[in-house]
Amino acid sequence: MSPRFGRRERAASRTDTGPTRAERRRGTGGPGRSGAAPSRRWPALVLIAALVVGGVVLGSDDVAVEDPPPADPSTLLPIAAPDDALGSVWFCAGQSAGDDTPADGTLVISNPSDEAAAGRIELVSAEGEEAADEVAVEPWTTTRVRVADLLAGEWVAARVETTSGTVVVEHEVVGEAGRDVAPCQTRAADRLYLPSGATTRDAQLTLLVFNPYSDAATVDLSFVTDDGVRRPRALQGLPVPAGAVVPVDVSGVVTVRPLVATILTARRGRVVVDRVQTFDGRGAATTEEEAAEEPYRREGLTVTPAVPRTATDWVFPAGLRAPGIHEQITVFNPGEELAEVDVTLDLADPQRNGTLDPFALEVPGGEARVLEVDEAEGVPEGVTHSVRVTSTNQVPVVAERALAVTGDASYRAQLTSTGAPVVSEGWVFAAGWRGPDEEAQRIALANPGDEEVTVELVAYGDGERSDPLGDEPITLAPGEHVELDVGQLGGLEEGQTSLEVTASAPIVAERRLISRSPSDDPDADDAEPGVGGSAALGVPVGPGTAALGE
Template sequence: MTRRAIPAIALLVVGLGGILAVGREAPVRSAPLFATADGTWMPAVGVSGALSGSWFCPGVPTDDADGVGGEIVVSNGGAEELIASYAVLTDAGVVTEGELSVAARSQARLDVDESADGASFSSVVVEVEGGRGFVEQIARHPLGTSVAACSNDTSPDWYIADGYTLDDSVETLVLTNPFDEPVSADLRFSTESRQAEPGQFDGFIVLPRSVRTIRIADLGARDEPVISVAIEARSGRLVVGRAQEYRGDRVGYDVSLAAPALRDQWWFADGERADGITETFSVYNPTDEEVEVTVFFGGLPLSATGVNERDPIVVPPRRVVVYDPTVVTGEAGTSGDADPPGTEAPDATAPDGSAPADGEGTDDEEGADDDAFVEFDDPSLELPVGRHATVFSTLAQPSIVVERVLTRPSGDSISTTVVQGATVRPPNGFVASAWRVGVGPTEPTEDALVVWNIDQVPSTVSVSVIGPDGASVVPSLSEIPLAEGAIATIDLVDPELLGRELVVSATTQVFVERSLPRGGDLAGRSGSWPLPQAG
């Protein structure tokens, strides 16, 4: 097992505006403040003490094609058995209902496609007695396996920042109405240059306790490098997932939840610049006002402080902007590789063309000792090679959705994964210090977890496995040191960890992403968030 830690610069997140600043002196060792976000939190464990907990899954493919299917995973880390009632929904309505008995400190799985009756997509609603445990889904496809948390709640509005239909890539919206009344909603989509509100989806209906799918290409958005979608209910509440088949310059498969609310901050723990890696962020503004968005990169060496001096991103109303972090914007210099414009070195010759005599400096009449002066390079705006974390923040009211698209080399091909940013918990900006991993790797996997310490004090991170006696810390993954503001990757290679529920805990606030193998004979990874533990 190897553990990799990456030095970081100080991170300070200030107040309601979400202003991000970089300290160039010694870091201020105090906990950061976070912006308050309206709406629901991201899927989380232990959100409420209700008598039952509802989980709404974004949907899995179930059309009986080879290599296609999905399952639901219910994790019970508690000391008592729990009962989970479930309903499988398709475009035909509820096709199966039943119960899963989940023994203490174990997991239970439901094979969804066994009962889907050939529907293109099926969604599952799970009710857990006592509000204990948590639920995730696994979607399988010939282009890869995708893991996603199921939602704790429904919402009238859902947003997707990055869709893709180039090279015969297919994006499908999966809309689930888990309730007994129909939902009426409007759909609109945006690209970098236009917005459309298809007439056939003006006040469209999702029938009670059913699933409706919409292929984005059928809306006229074919061969688009980026498409953002807003679904806003006139009445009722929905769950919206996005299934994406990537082909061509992107390769992979992803099923995940859309965003149930707009935010003023979006956080990403994983990110990387290296040869062959393409990383972009889609920033979607579905509002009627222009928004300026500041980008902060964490986990960088002090020599890269200039990266966080870049110009903000301007996102026009009802548009999406694709942000490439390798493209430099701003007014600072270029880290000494070349002189900044207008700062050419003075001519080191005398007016007659001869070299200055000893003691004849150019600074004053009496001459100056050139060696007495040290010229500092301007801070670099270029993102350095290696891993980084990223935060997108705006001073506006919650108004944006941000998703990261990361394509890495994978054997003789490439692998693409899309991840929506994480959010802080309203109303007090809570960030968890413990994260629950119900679906982890089933084979030894290096760099399976990416952990970002957002506090400005050193931390230690430990990984525990849920077993018959409860959570037990893995000795080789105990008290991993993590500097203030730093990123670490953690290998999950111990056979005792594979296929088990895990708990990642830290002594500070952290964001944790997981990076799992795509499955089968496919090389590459699929990124996703585990579930934060509510405080």
């Protein structure tokens, strides 16, 4: 079938283990010295929030880049270190710290193994203040550390180093606009991508650039929009001092754009980047005429790690076309050659619901395209689907999915995440739900392989590991996906908020957290929608991890 597309946005388009032992003995490895929390102040940082718009519009060739083939899965996604590793390091760039800050952060440190782990948290604020603390994570436990309890600040980055390779770290952010949870990152990079973002009147887009190492970094930032490429002069050769976090207020630099893709290139050093995006629910329209044409208004808070590599295959385990849920798939091609891309929506129960032909996208080098699922021909309402983005001519791209959940649904949220360019036999979700009265927790599983897969879900967090959840084994046929309501599976004990997914063959796993209506009866006439939600991939664990398609 011939797809219909809504908005088609134009755009130009060694595993890190932290500092060496010698560096740590000298106290130069990372944002804080070992031992007591340091008291010295950091050098004054460049605050980007007050920058004057100084960008120029360039042709797409000015930012075109090419990536070599991925060397290993750890270059594509945060991946937990193996069981026999001496330790692991996690970088959490994007959170604030305090009740009145945009994205008040909590570190969620989880140990899905039978070996105790000791860890150290090192924090640095955008103002240069530092703090550090020790943390112990017993077997099968999950520890939550609110960042503001250690260091308050408008923006604060964290470095978590542990003695066990199987520890997984996520960060939760909560603000006036909502809540989100995402994995922290396990490696820094010299090139990073974010396929989308918005700076419309209802949106605030902030990048947090974190240099967790003892050497200074220098980076260039380019922003790809529907009217070309912008390279603000103040963001070319931007210094990121050793151990520092630098906030970049993109909304103050690239104004009133519905789609802003980001390319960061480091001239020197390596960095970690998180995007913090909020929508306030007012809508992007600035005139009555535009408001009459606006299909929905977004509201929510998201934190999304930047992607260190492009890839030819991306999987999103679950999506849905339904009243109040608006799905977009953004495909960004930062290279030079045209990417011929198929976006395949695999419907649940295909024998009953049928199959859809792929939606074909041509994405020129240095440009992006958006598939509006609401307007895509033939996608049925009320039937879940998984999404696979495939570059049929092997030109690598980056793909991201956004679900805007509006007031027509039982909750309001913005759920945004990049897809999975890897598959794994094991996935861990450190952060879990806050309880059945406040939140629903769903796990989406997709099997992109060509053999049937058996899957087990196990809960932990209180020092105990549950039996497999559910009364029956979970099986996925080739190409099949399933979305499970964890609270309905049975076998979940109080305090067991973390989840481990184990499969007989590599799959992709995603967690979705959904706020409950404050009413006991969500269907009551006076029920207010819940506010907040999260969608994020798990963290791959174990040896059965590989790049998708290999």
